[in-house]
Amino acid sequence: MALLIKNIRELVQVENKPKLKVSGQEMAKLKTIKDAWVYIEGDRISDFGKMKEIPDFSKAWGMKMKVIDAQERMVFPSFCDSHTHLVYAGSREIEYIDKIRGLSYEEIAARGGGILNSARRLHEASEEDLVTQALPRLQEIMMLGTGAVEIKSGYGLSVEDELKMLRVISRLQFMTPLKLIPTFLGAHAVPLEYKGRQSEFVDVVINEMIPRVAAEELADYIDVFCERGFFSVEDTERILTAGMKYGMRPKIHANEMYYSGGIQVGVKYNALSVDHLEYTGEAEIECLLGSETMPTILPGAAFFLGMEYAPVRKMIDAGLPVAMASDFNPGSSPSGNMQFILSMACIKYHMLPEEAINAVTINSAYAMGLSEEYGSIAVGKKANLFITKPILSYEYMPYAYGSNKVETVILNGEVVNGQQP
Ligand code: NIG
Ligand code: FE
Numbered sequence: 001m002a003l004l005i006k007n008i009r010e011l012v013q014v015e016n017k018p019k020l021k022v023s024g025q026e027m028a029k030l031k032t033i034k035d036a037w038v039y040i041e042g043d044r045i046s047d048f049g050k051m052k053e054i055p056d057f058s059k060a061w062g063m064k065m066k067v068i069d070a071q072e073r074m075v076f077p078s079f080c081d082s083h084t085h086l087v088y089a090g091s092r093e094i095e096y097i098d099k100i101r102g103l104s105y106e107e108i109a110a111r112g113g114g115i116l117n118s119a120r121r122l123h124e125a126s127e128e129d130l131v132t133q134a135l136p137r138l139q140e141i142m143m144l145g146t147g148a149v150e151i152k153s154g155y156g157l158s159v160e161d162e163l164k165m166l167r168v169i170s171r172l173q174f175m176t177p178l179k180l181i182p183t184f185l186g187a188h189a190v191p192l193e194y195k196g197r198q199s200e201f202v203d204v205v206i207n208e209m210i211p212r213v214a215a216e217e218l219a220d221y222i223d224v225f226c227e228r229g230f231f232s233v234e235d236t237e238r239i240l241t242a243g244m245k246y247g248m249r250p251k252i253h254a255n256e257m258y259y260s261g262g263i264q265v266g267v268k269y270n271a272l273s274v275d276h277l278e279y280t281g282e283a284e285i286e287c288l289l290g291s292e293t294m295p296t297i298l299p300g301a302a303f304f305l306g307m308e309y310a311p312v313r314k315m316i317d318a319g320l321p322v323a324m325a326s327d328f329n330p331g332s333s334p335s336g337n338m339q340f341i342l343s344m345a346c347i348k349y350h351m352l353p354e355e356a357i358n359a360v361t362i363n364s365a366y367a368m369g370l371s372e373e374y375g376s377i378a379v380g381k382k383a384n385l386f387i388t389k390p391i392l393s394y395e396y397m398p399y400a401y402g403s404n405k406v407e408t409v410i411l412n413g414e415v416v417n418g419q420q421p
Contacts, residue, residue, distance in 0.1 A: 002065040003040040003413060004057055005387065009072040011036035011048060012394050013361055015378040021294065021366040022358050024319035030354035032394065038075060040383040043412040048377060068415075070387055073407065074394060077376050078147020078384040079338035079360045082367035083251075083275050083296060085152050085185075085329035086141075087134045087168050089121035092330045105305050105332060106229050106257065114331050115155065115189035122155040122165065130168040131175070137328070138176045141336040142416065145406040147384035149178055149336075150251075150325070150368045152223055154185030159208045162186055166218035177411040179382070181368045183251055184219035186210070187231045187239050202235045206242040214246035220369065221272065222248035226262035233261040240269045251367070255279040256301070267291045273323065273367040276301065278308040285318050294367040296323040297359075299344035300333035312349040323363035324356070343401035353395045383413040 011033045022029070038048040039057070047055075057065060095113050099105070108114050122130070141149065151169045156162030162184070169182040186205040194201035213219050222243030226236040240250045250269045254262025256276035263284040266274035275296040277284070288295055297310045312322055324345055328336035338360055345356035365375025373382050387408040391397070397405055409416050 001042065001413065002063060003068065003383070003410070004037060004065060005068045005070055005075060006037040006054065007051065007072060008036040008038065008070045008075045010034050010074045010394060011038060011377060012074060012076045013357060013376045014048060015376045018372070018376060018378040018381070019362065020371045021321045021363050023321035024316060027316055027321065027355040027358045028352050030357055030394070036075075038377060038385070040410070040413045043383055045377060045379055045381050045383050047379060068387070068408070073390055074388045075377070075385055076145070076388065076394070076397070077361050078374070078386060078411065079145050080364040080368065080370060080375050081141065081146050081149040081326050081328070081336060081338055082273065082323055082364040083298060083325035083327050084149055084336060085154060085327070086137050086149070086336060087130055087151055087165055087172070088118050088155055088330050089125040089130060089133060090118070090330070091334065092117060095331065099305070109189065109229065112192060116192060118155045118330055119157045119161070119189070119191070123161055127164055127168050127171070130165070131171055134168065134172055135175065137336060138172065138178055141328070141338070142176070142178055142409055142411070143406065144337050144339055144404060145386045145409070146336065146338050147178060147411055148181070148365065148368065148370055148374050150181040150183055152183045152185040153219070154188030154223070156186070157189060157191045159204070159212060162209055163212060163216070163218070166213060166216075170218060177414070177416050179370065179374065179384070181221070181370070182219045183221040183223050184209070184213045184243070184248060185223040185225070187224040187235065189225065189230060198235065202231070202238055205239055210242050210246060214248070219248055221251040223250070223252050225253045226265060227253065227256055227260055228258050233265050236262065236265050237269070240265070244269065251275070255284065256307070259284070263287060267293050272369060275325070277310045278302060280311055280315065285315060285320065288320055289318065294323050294363060295320055296325055296364070296367050297349070298325055298327035298333065299341050299348060300335055301327045303344060303348070304333050309348050312351060316351070316355060321363050321366075322355075322359050323367040324359040325364055325367070339397065339405060340401060342398045346398040347401070353398050356398055357394065384411050386410065
């Protein structure tokens with residue numbers, strides 16, 4: 001099956017020589033083609049160009065070609081959301097009220113709420129329940145333009161419940177056209193029964209969880225919530241070392257609430273990404289420069305928790321790449337809307353629209369090890385893209401925050417609007 005999209009007002013984020021990521025000043029560059037077409041064969045992008053040079057595709061009619069006339073709409077590559085916790089049970093709007101009344105995220109967590117609250121709910125839920133609850137979330141983000149998404153475990157906090165979460169993620173992959181990347185986050189919070197015996201819980205993660213997760217091949221990456229009140233740098237080092245022995249590359253939560261040393265430990269263990277980074281100073285920027293680790297910002301969490309915003313301008317100006325992701329989770333970012341993340345990038349982090357688009361496509365694809373195949377419009381890449389509603393410029397995408405500008409979603413070369421995930 002082939003698909004031709006013609007009369008595209010502007011084809012955004014095209015690459016002739018695909019890169020794995022863009023850094024520093026390069027982030028302000030965004031290649032586009034005005035008045036364009038894109039041709040898809042099977043699940044891959046096969047070619048693209050300007051309308052005035054469109055080849056004669058009539059021969060392809062023999063092989064069943066569908067034509068979409070974009071009628072001056074724009075085409076973007078699908079968003080890549082490299083950090084979520086979207087498999088969870090129930091919701092936590094009661095804590096949200098506590099937060100409005102003045103309690104901090106750490107205070108809510110310290111009294112047994114937060115992640116522990118979600119862990120209790122997850123423990124009660126069956127795999128079926130979790131699948132049923134996750135599917136509409138996947139459907140929602142798909143229609144908002146996401147094409148690939150990382151999903152973490154971390155609400156299990158016990159061997160069996162962590163395995164349950166990861167099995168749910170692997171079942172979901174057979175039920176959705178979205179590309180899913182599973183990450184094992186055994187060290188997300190210390191369960192109440194291990195209070196005061198944190199290192200024993202770390203032993204459970206290392207000796208019981210990691211070998212089981214690896215044996216069932218349930219995760220590509222390993223994460224730790226390296227943060228004050230959660231896991232120390234020392235705990236993090238032990239866990240990452242153990243995970244790496246089983247081939248799981250680190251991708252960690254770092255520097256969300258203070259200068260935790262999380263960024264440095266991530267770089268030391270060649271993490272694919274370090275995420276959050278509200279507390280990033282000169283030393284952290286220095287450490288990230290020249291590394292293979294993608295600094296990943298989660299604007300939804302900073303917004304929802306009313307935290308500091310990471311110094312993204314300083315980071316990009318220093319030459320770093322930056323990725324952005326939704327952090328979709330019930331406690332600190334109950335939304336997976338990457339269009340909102342794009343707007344936040346510009347409004348709260350002073351990124352140019354070009355920088356923001358790079359952050360949510362090619363760089364966030366890199367942050368889940370997918371940038372060879374996702375994150376831009378390039379020949380041979382997966383045909384994951386969307387056609388917008390009628391809009392006049394790509395700048396309109398972050399500008400008109402709060403409304404859905406995506407009209408037609410194409411994943412793996414197929415229009416998925418109206419399909420169930
Ligand atoms: O990325 N920071 C740790 N984990 C999540 C929050 C999870 C939760 O509160 O349920 C985050 O913000
Ligand atoms: Fe997170």
